[in-house]
Amino acid sequence: MSGPAPASDAVSPRLGARAFGAHAGRAGRGGSAWPRRRWRVTPLGVAAALYFALVAFLAVGYILVPALRTAAISLDGRGLAGLATYAGFLSDPVNQTAVLNTLAVGAASTLTCAVVGIALAVYVRFFCTRHRRLLQILLMSPVMIPGVVIVVAFMQLYGESGMVTRALGALLGADRPLLSFGGFGGIVFVITYTQYVYFYLNVYTALQYVDANVVESVRSLGGGMGRVVRDAVLPVVRPAVIVSAMTTFVSAVGSYSAPALIGGTYRVLSTQIVLAKVNYDMVLASVEVMVLLAIGVAATALCSALARRYRVAAGARAVYWRPDVGRSRVARGLFTAFVAVQLVVVLLPVAVIFYLSLMSTQSIMTEVFPTGLTLGNYEAVLTNPRTFRPLGNSLVMALAAVGAGLALTLPVAYASRKGKSLPAAVLEGLLMLPWCMPASVIAIDLINVFSGPSPFSLGRPLIGTFEILPIAYAVMALPLLLNASRVAVGGVRENAEEAARSLGAGPARTFAQVVLPAIVPGVLAGAILAFVRTMGEYTMSALLYGVHNRPIAVSIVTTMQEYQIGVSMAYGALVIALCCVLLFAILRLDAARLGVEDAPRRRRARGAGGAKPRGVDAPGCAEEADEGQAALPPEK
Amino acid sequence: MADIALESVTCSYGGAPVLCGVDLTIADGELHTVLGPSGCGKTTTLRLIAGFLRPDSGRILMDGADITHLPPEKRRMGVVFQNYALFPQMTVAQNVAYGLRVARRPKADAARAVADYLDLVGLADLADRNAMELSGGQQQRVALARALAPEPRVLLLDEPLSNLDAELRQRMREEIRRIQRQVGVTTLFITHDQQEALALSDAVSVMHAGAIAQTGAPREVYEHPADAFVAAFTGEVNRIPGAGPDGGEALVRPEALRLAAEPGPRALLTGRVAVARYEGFATRYEVVCEGAGEGVAVLRVGVLMLNDGRSPVFAEGDAVAVERA
Structure with missing residues (x-):
């Protein structure tokens, strides 16, 4: 967060530095350490130092060491001579195909996501006149619905025996399926309609920063609409496009559920990684992990460089631009139709899941449009302890993961609220590392370290235990939670803590009465988002689950593959219902936060003036988008 | 308290x-x-x-x-x-x-x-x-x-x-x-x-x-x-060399100076009115003085005179003497 420069006349070390004892000094931004001689040993300081040491220990043990271990294993334990394993890997045509396919899926999905996301953003921003808020919520829904559920729903719609496929077949009297949903096209289709949200959200937000005064300046200087787009709109939107492209690409190259479930024989790196792991070839798996990671990191680095190059600062008093677009009825009609189609494609899977969850499996298997309402599937899931267990497992594991993640990230975010010291920066960097790690990478990293005893797990292997999945989920959730916490902590009014102190409140009371009320909505919104992501996480779940902790995402897929489609759909419906309740909660929280938001400070921080109609609903994350960062981390 | x-x-x-x-x-x-x-x-x-x-x-x-x-x-x-x-x-x-x-x-x-x-x-x-x-x-x-x-x-x-x-x-x-x-x-x-x-x-x-x-x-x-x-931080000030108590530099506010057509006994400097700005309650002058002191080629002195009807009024280009009010 690039907050406002302190308005006070001198850069001043701030209150509270001492409270964190040995956790070095962080003072105003850009500053260096608090002078050593002023450290005082206080109980709070000692506790804080111990706590941060623990966070560092865990971050090193569960993020850094596993990543390094994977790198070492990929070299086959032979140091640099092991680079031969990479040469061998890349000379095999099968692997070449996998790498090229991965890149192709990434590039194609990014392109299609860009088209869909940008079109939707432009429509909602400029053309939509009624029900805008509802439309926004519906368009944002893929964020809140686990990807694997949507993949399964797409299979029920467009798969070989899917409803749409069979309906088309029956309609046209063809004897073989007319739609071939799978392979490259299928993967890209699924990724597009689960991941367009980054483009949509970021571009929508960016469009709000197009300054009407700049547009009018272009016009008054003789520029036409083309000039306006080129000189007034593009510079503002470009950073959002770059960042969205990065997030989408990283997410697409790492995606597993789509290629695994509908890719058929189409190989990509993530499916190859799982294959290698299943075959106990950890060297190959590690090499593939390193290649996948390299692709992700390279894309991230490239886009970050581009984003820096095209960075823009919003004008001091931006006025929101609303172009006059009502003139061409034809264009408007076509655009509306296009958006309606998108909306149907986005919402159809959800509808189908609820529909099929109310049908008996037998009816689903035999009829194009199953009939005969039944609650049998729900009964099976909720009353049979064995079928209920995956749901219970996932709830417990997601809660544990998010709780642990919050406990690790919130204190770190709070401690560096007034600028950070070097150790704090390193710690935050460690906690952000999983941001660029696809889920399969995290899972293989953990397997490489914790399949045997490790000092970080107090000497006992973790693979096969219940804990390993919550740990993996927590690792994946750390960047999202840390970001949400940072944004929330950054939203505490400048000097509010000091005001409370000067009015007689001690540090604990100040935190409880001034800091906490301000950060709870943002932190909670981030936590809910992380919870939903965890509930639906499929890749790591598939790689790490065991008899003790089979999660719901795995059960959704396996029950479907075992032709208990009704049960699978009931699982999916329950997960979606839970997510909808939580989405609603986030919207409420966000509204609550907007009500108390400290507008002047935020406005200064963003460099944009004037009250801004805020888009829904990147809970706890929208601020990030403004600053050229992805609002949401890539979904794994 | x-x-x-x-x-x-x-x-x-x-x-x-x-x-x-x-x-x-x-x-x-x-x-x-x-x-x-x-x-x-x-x-x-x-x-x-x-x-x-x-x-x-x-x-x-x-x-x-x-x-x-x-x-x-x-x-x-x-x-x-x-x-x-x-x-x-x-x-x-x-x-x-x-x-x-x-x-x-x-x-x-x-x-x-x-x-x-x-x-x-x-x-x-x-x-x-x-x-x-x-x-x-x-x-x-x-x-x-x-x-x-x-x-x-x-x-x-x-x-x-x-x-x-x-x-x-x-x-x-x-x-x-x-x-x-x-x-x-x-x-x-x-x-x-x-x-x-x-x-x-x-x-x-x-x-x-x-x-x-x-x-x-x-x-x-x-x-x-x-x-x-x-x-300088508390207001406008002229630094006039040689006018201090011990022959050093004097710090004199514009309103503590006035202009006269002829140099009298209290004159500190002589020069020419470069700018005369009417500000309603007062007129602000900027006077360019040459040879004000050693090493000072040209000294610009600010003078503020109330428009109280008794003070003389000068135009740009007039030759004037600057004295303490």
């Missing part, structure tokens, strides 16, 4: 010294202004007194007791921040009541105090509004009431008017003065606005590069600045 003393206080930040030996005494009940440019250390001084910072060396005394290491919540000092720092989740009344609540003042007592202080700042009818719905000036008053309600021993104001527009600023300035007199609380006021400082204060300390350059009553500081910096 209390008096405050800083004794050779130093404070550094990230290795760079911010305060290098500040001595400052604020007498009981006075309104004391620290005036200085950005970066001179005036806000750091306030934060040290409030307890948000601790000095590298030196002592801070309140009523003679060393409070250097006392945490802020034990000091009973009311602070008004530049950005007001109201609690956004509380109403106006809850904001004002906060300090009383922390001090566990009986409810009825506290309610009365809140009403009194809201009355004092003229916001009695907005008590139940959310603090964030108010205008800048109103938020400013809430912040003031919140700081005063717990009856602090010292009131600290950190550039409280800098976020207000010019007119409101003027009004709030008067208001703060009135309230401070009424309550009688020892007050430290930080500003970079010399007019504000001179108009408001019992005493002014001009700060420069981490040290106090001069302390005194506003009139004393303005009319007898200790050095060129104080002179």
Whole structure:
């Protein structure tokens, strides 16, 4: 967060530095350490130092060491001579195909996501006149619905025996399926309609920063609409496009559920990684992990460089631009139709899941449009302890993961609220590392370290235990939670803590009465988002689950593959219902936060003036988008 | 109420010294202004007194007791921040009541105090509004009431008017003065606005590069600045070589000079009117004087003469003599 420069006349070390004892000094931004001689040993300081040491220990043990271990294993334990394993890997045509396919899926999905996301953003921003808020919520829904559920729903719609496929077949009297949903096209289709949200959200937000005064300046200087787009709109939107492209690409190259479930024989790196792991070839798996990671990191680095190059600062008093677009009825009609189609494609899977969850499996298997309402599937899931267990497992594991993640990230975010010291920066960097790690990478990293005893797990292997999945989920959730916490902590009014102190409140009371009320909505919104992501996480779940902790995402897929489609759909419906309740909660929280938001400070921080109609609903994350960062981390 | 003393206080930040030996005494009940440019250390001084910072060396005394290491919540000092720092989740009344609540003042007592202080700042009818719905000036008053309600021993104001527009600023300035007199609380006021400082204060300390350059009553500081910096920062000033008491440089305000057609016995310089600007109540002249002293080729002197009907009027290009008024 690039907050406002302190308005006070001198850069001043701030209150509270001492409270964190040995956790070095962080003072105003850009500053260096608090002078050593002023450290005082206080109980709070000692506790804080111990706590941060623990966070560092865990971050090193569960993020850094596993990543390094994977790198070492990929070299086959032979140091640099092991680079031969990479040469061998890349000379095999099968692997070449996998790498090229991965890149192709990434590039194609990014392109299609860009088209869909940008079109939707432009429509909602400029053309939509009624029900805008509802439309926004519906368009944002893929964020809140686990990807694997949507993949399964797409299979029920467009798969070989899917409803749409069979309906088309029956309609046209063809004897073989007319739609071939799978392979490259299928993967890209699924990724597009689960991941367009980054483009949509970021571009929508960016469009709000197009300054009407700049547009009018272009016009008054003789520029036409083309000039306006080129000189007034593009510079503002470009950073959002770059960042969205990065997030989408990283997410697409790492995606597993789509290629695994509908890719058929189409190989990509993530499916190859799982294959290698299943075959106990950890060297190959590690090499593939390193290649996948390299692709992700390279894309991230490239886009970050581009984003820096095209960075823009919003004008001091931006006025929101609303172009006059009502003139061409034809264009408007076509655009509306296009958006309606998108909306149907986005919402159809959800509808189908609820529909099929109310049908008996037998009816689903035999009829194009199953009939005969039944609650049998729900009964099976909720009353049979064995079928209920995956749901219970996932709830417990997601809660544990998010709780642990919050406990690790919130204190770190709070401690560096007034600028950070070097150790704090390193710690935050460690906690952000999983941001660029696809889920399969995290899972293989953990397997490489914790399949045997490790000092970080107090000497006992973790693979096969219940804990390993919550740990993996927590690792994946750390960047999202840390970001949400940072944004929330950054939203505490400048000097509010000091005001409370000067009015007689001690540090604990100040935190409880001034800091906490301000950060709870943002932190909670981030936590809910992380919870939903965890509930639906499929890749790591598939790689790490065991008899003790089979999660719901795995059960959704396996029950479907075992032709208990009704049960699978009931699982999916329950997960979606839970997510909808939580989405609603986030919207409420966000509204609550907007009500108390400290507008002047935020406005200064963003460099944009004037009250801004805020888009829904990147809970706890929208601020990030403004600053050229992805609002949401890539979904794994 | 209390008096405050800083004794050779130093404070550094990230290795760079911010305060290098500040001595400052604020007498009981006075309104004391620290005036200085950005970066001179005036806000750091306030934060040290409030307890948000601790000095590298030196002592801070309140009523003679060393409070250097006392945490802020034990000091009973009311602070008004530049950005007001109201609690956004509380109403106006809850904001004002906060300090009383922390001090566990009986409810009825506290309610009365809140009403009194809201009355004092003229916001009695907005008590139940959310603090964030108010205008800048109103938020400013809430912040003031919140700081005063717990009856602090010292009131600290950190550039409280800098976020207000010019007119409101003027009004709030008067208001703060009135309230401070009424309550009688020892007050430290930080500003970079010399007019504000001179108009408001019992005493002014001009700060420069981490040290106090001069302390005194506003009139004393303005009319007898200790050095060129104080002179220039408190208003316009001419530096006239050779006119000082011991033949050195004299620091003379434009309004302390006047123009005459003929050089008389009190003439300091002669020159030509380069600019004559009519400003209604007065006319401002800029006179170019040549050969004003050794090593000075051309000296531009500013002169301000009231349009009181008795002073002579000059036009650009006129040859004039500059003398002390």
